Amino acid sequence: MREINCEQAGLEAIQEEFRRNSKTVHMSTDMPLELLQEFGPDRIRMTPIAENSFCGAAIGLAGSGYRTVVNLRMATFSFVAMDQIFNHAAKITYMFGGQAKFPILYRMTIGAGIGGAAEHSISPYPMYMNVPGLKIILPSNAYDLKGLLKTALRENNPVVSFEHALLGGVQYPVPEEEYLIPFGQASVIRKGKDVTLVALSKMVQEALAAADELKQEGISVEVIDPRTLVPLDKEAIFKSVRKTGRLVVVDEACQTCGAAAEIIALVTGQKTVFAALKATPARVTGLDVPIPFSPPMEKFAIPDKNKVMDAVYEVMGMKISVKKAES
Amino acid sequence: MAISPKEQTALYTTMQTIRLFEERLVKEFLENKISGFVHSYIGEEAIAAGVLAHFKKTDRIVSHHRGHGHCIAKGADMKRMMAEIYGRKTGYCKGKGGSMHIADFSIGMLGADGIVGAGLPISLGAALSAQLDGQNKIAAVFFGDGACQEGEFHEALNLASIWKLPLLFVCENNQYGVNTSYRYSLGAQEITRMPEAYHIQNKSVDGNDVEVVYEAAARAVEYLRNGQGPYFLECFTYRWHKHYLSNSLPDLRPQEELEEWKKKCPVTAYENKLRQAGVLTQTRIDAIKTRILEHVEEAVRFALDSPLPAPQDALEDVFSK
Numbered sequence: 001m002r003e004i005n006c007e008q009a010g011l012e013a014i015q016e017e018f019r020r021n022s023k024t025v026h027m028s029t030d031m032p033l034e035l036l037q038e039f040g041p042d043r044i045r046m047t048p049i050a051e052n053s054f055c056g057a058a059i060g061l062a063g064s065g066y067r068t069v070v071n072l073r074m075a076t077f078s079f080v081a082m083d084q085i086f087n088h089a090a091k092i093t094y095m096f097g098g099q100a101k102f103p104i105l106y107r108m109t110i111g112a113g114i115g116g117a118a119e120h121s122i123s124p125y126p127m128y129m130n131v132p133g134l135k136i137i138l139p140s141n142a143y144d145l146k147g148l149l150k151t152a153l154r155e156n157n158p159v160v161s162f163e164h165a166l167l168g169g170v171q172y173p174v175p176e177e178e179y180l181i182p183f184g185q186a187s188v189i190r191k192g193k194d195v196t197l198v199a200l201s202k203m204v205q206e207a208l209a210a211a212d213e214l215k216q217e218g219i220s221v222e223v224i225d226p227r228t229l230v231p232l233d234k235e236a237i238f239k240s241v242r243k244t245g246r247l248v249v250v251d252e253a254c255q256t257c258g259a260a261a262e263i264i265a266l267v268t269g270q271k272t273v274f275a276a277l278k279a280t281p282a283r284v285t286g287l288d289v290p291i292p293f294s295p296p297m298e299k300f301a302i303p304d305k306n307k308v309m310d311a312v313y314e315v316m317g318m319k320i321s322v323k324k325a326e327s
Numbered sequence: 328m329a330i331s332p333k334e335q336t337a338l339y340t341t342m343q344t345i346r347l348f349e350e351r352l353v354k355e356f357l358e359n360k361i362s363g364f365v366h367s368y369i370g371e372e373a374i375a376a377g378v379l380a381h382f383k384k385t386d387r388i389v390s391h392h393r394g395h396g397h398c399i400a401k402g403a404d405m406k407r408m409m410a411e412i413y414g415r416k417t418g419y420c421k422g423k424g425g426s427m428h429i430a431d432f433s434i435g436m437l438g439a440d441g442i443v444g445a446g447l448p449i450s451l452g453a454a455l456s457a458q459l460d461g462q463n464k465i466a467a468v469f470f471g472d473g474a475c476q477e478g479e480f481h482e483a484l485n486l487a488s489i490w491k492l493p494l495l496f497v498c499e500n501n502q503y504g505v506n507t508s509y510r511y512s513l514g515a516q517e518i519t520r521m522p523e524a525y526h527i528q529n530k531s532v533d534g535n536d537v538e539v540v541y542e543a544a545a546r547a548v549e550y551l552r553n554g555q556g557p558y559f560l561e562c563f564t565y566r567w568h569k570h571y572l573s574n575s576l577p578d579l580r581p582q583e584e585l586e587e588w589k590k591k592c593p594v595t596a597y598e599n600k601l602r603q604a605g606v607l608t609q610t611r612i613d614a615i616k617t618r619i620l621e622h623v624e625e626a627v628r629f630a631l632d633s634p635l636p637a638p639q640d641a642l643e644d645v646f647s648k
Contacts, residue, residue, distance in 0.1 A: 025455070025459070042459060043459075045490075047486070048482070048485055048486060048489065050482035050485065050486065052448050052478065052479050052482055053447075053448045053451060053479065053482035053483055053485070053486045054448075054451075054486070055448070056445070056447070056448020056449045056451065056452065056479070057448055057449070057451035057452035057455060057486065058452060059448075059449045059452055060387075060389065060437065060448070060449040060450055060451055060452020060453040060454070060455070060456070060466075061452035061453075061455055061456050062452070063387075063432060063437050063438075063449070063452070063453065064387060064437070064452065064453050064456030064457075065456060066452075066455075066456050066459065068452075083442060083445055083479070084445070084448055084449075087442050087445060088440065088442075088445060088449065092438065093644060093645070093646065093647050094423055094644045094645050095420060095423055095424045095428050095438075096419070096420050096423075096424060096428065096430040096432075096438055097418070097419065097420035097421035097422075097423050097424065097644060098421070098643070098644035098647060099419070099420070099430065099431075099432050099433075100430075100432040101647040102647070132645050133645055133646070135646070156647040156648065157646045157647055
């Protein structure tokens with residue numbers, strides 16, 4: 001199978017869906033040349049640097065029968081448009097009693113590790129999860145990104161796509177043929193029996209690297225990527241934890257009120273899953289600090305393979321210090 | 328510009344409908360029959376009536392927290408409006424929005440937004456859809472002097488200007504944001520200086536004279552339908568009630584100023600004008616009022632006879648299917 005990166009996968013998703021549906025508009029502050037050449041300046045619009053204006057315009061377009069993709073680039077820029085995204089896009093379907101549909105796709109880049117410091121590095125999806133009315137997708141590879149974006153472009157609700165900066169250029173097998181990935185369907189990337197690792201976005205890579213190494217040590221790890229946070233495929237996680245009895249959630253976002261906290265609360269709140277637990281669930285998350293610039297501090301602030309392995313040892317009841325001494 | 332007696336009667340009827348609807352709300356509110364925040368449009372009726380007389384069902388508008396007048400002038404059903412204000416299941420938003428959030432997408436009323444200035448970006452999308460549809464459709468956004476202090480206002484002027492959107496900005500300058508005068512809070516002082524800076528055609532008019540508003544809006548709408556770009560209409564007016572209906576909210580505006588503006592009542596002034604011009608007799612005026620009062624009564628009855636939502640209805644409509 002051919003391999004493409006997330007950037008290409010995202011472009012193909014938009015091209016395919018814009019060909020299917022002419023009542024579609026794309027807005028971004030930069031110029032997406034391929035889209036502009038194919039669909040023209042009426043539908044592919046360069047905006048001023050004024051996030052509230054175009055995030056809001058997407059709502060008005062949606063309420064008037066058009067589907068809009070807004071590429072905000074950095075997720076931190078979305079905070080400039082919080083009024084339109086949180087107060088309006090998220091609430092408007094509900095507040096007006098469901099009388100209109102609001103198909104909007106907001107795309108934004110997340111994550112640390114790019115040396116961007118605090119105002120260009122963040123993983124803010126937990127905040128968005130806390131505002132009812134937004135669907136949230138969190139692809140960890142080019143295949144999922146394309147399939148989820150295509151579904152988002154047929155969805156009748158506002159969708160926010162959080163795309164990790166360090167995944168943009170990573171090559172991944174993506175078929176030429178058309179496919180869609182439904183929301184709320186987790187992907188069990190690796191089967192295992194001892195520990196369930198739920199990993200989000202780029203942390204899937206760290207989780208898989210940890211699982212590979214742990215396998216050498218005789219620990220069998222199941223790796224689950226939820227792919228969408230709203231809706232969340234709880235059943236896939238419950239099913240896995242019932243089997244393994246152990247849970248570690250790996251998320252680059254800050255710890256407080258995070259997706260990891262929510263997933264652990266769901267697991268411990270479900271009686272049959274709770275009864276199956278052999279150890280206290282653990283979370284490996286970003287630290288509760290703004291992302292610092294200097295590489296040693298930046299690396300320290302986010303989870304990596306070693307931190308994931310330590311958490312697995314802990315839920316396995318193994319002494320971390322011993323393991324560290326051995327390595 | 329000659330306005331036919333038929334148009335004049337229609338303008339009067341729209342204004343009087345808004346007035347009598349709003350007066351009934353004041354009564355219901357003071358008797359504790361409705362709850363929440365109700366922002367009265369009394370005193371500003373000439374703007375909604377004069378502007379929206381030029382709008383078709385396929386043209387779209389975006390309104391704000393003081394939005395009942397825009398709904399009525401755009402052709403919304405008073406029964407479903409009243410039911411929404413009463414929090415009933417039969418209301419426009421099934422009781423989920425209330426007075427501040429009435430919308431009727433079927434008539435191009437894209438909703439009232441409760442965040443000052445927030446309707447402006449949304450209206451850009453409505454106007455862009457009109458431009459893309461390419462059938463001379465237009466859009467309008469209503470907002471006040473308070474919204475002109477928001478960043479979203481400037482962003483909207485800028486985007487409408489560079490994209491030449493068929494969008495009518497209607498600034499209802501009632502001079503106060505709650506109790507704060509725009510003379511204090513707006514550095515530009517003259518509101519039309521701001522659209523001017525963005526190269527948007529603009530005009531400031533007496534918002535209490537419905538024919539003045541009607542004529543200015545006619546020219547603005549023609550400009551929009553010709554695809555010449557956005558237009559900004561400032562209508563100078565005054566609100567008779569407090570920011571929202573309340574027993575506890577203070578009204579710190581000079582009371583003599585309020586009394587002066589009450590003398591410039593847009594509804595009474597127009598009624599007198601049409602009577603003196605022989606367009607409407609007193610008998611006809613009485614008949615119009617009686618008919619409107621019957622409709623308002625019918626709307627209140629419809630609301631009261633409608634069921635309240637079930638508590639668990641709160642779980643519906645978070646997402647569209």
